[in-house]
Amino acid sequence: MKRITVVGGNFSGIVVANKLARRLRWEIAKGNVEIALFDKSEEYEIQAMYPLITFGSMSEEYARGSKEEVLNSRIRYRFGK
Numbered sequence: 001m002k003r004i005t006v007v008g009g010n011f012s013g014i015v016v017a018n019k020l021a022r023r024l025r026w027e028i029a030k031g032n033v034e035i036a037l038f039d040k041s042e043e044y045e046i047q048a049m050y051p052l053i054t055f056g057s058m059s060e061e062y063a064r065g066s067k068e069e070v071l072n073s074r075i076r077y078r079f080g081k
Contacts, residue, residue, distance in 0.1 A: 002033045009039030009067050011046050021072035028074045036076045042067055
């Protein structure tokens with residue numbers, strides 16, 4: 001089995017892990033590939049959205065949330081130090 005590890009789960013890490021999970025979904029289903037994401041926090045925060053929030057163009061709820069809710073179900077994840 002091949003293992004792909006993504007270290008760091010903010011915006012870029014989440015995007016990379018999700019794209020890999022979609023592209024490799026058949027290999028994951030067969031048990032040939034495993035994708036894991038490691039990060040210290042269970043929450044994500046997209047700092048690039050701060051200016052939009054500051055000027056009222058976007059709600060704060062879109063810039064923060066639980067990683068578990070946005071990660072593809074095929075991805076194994078571990079949070080903590």
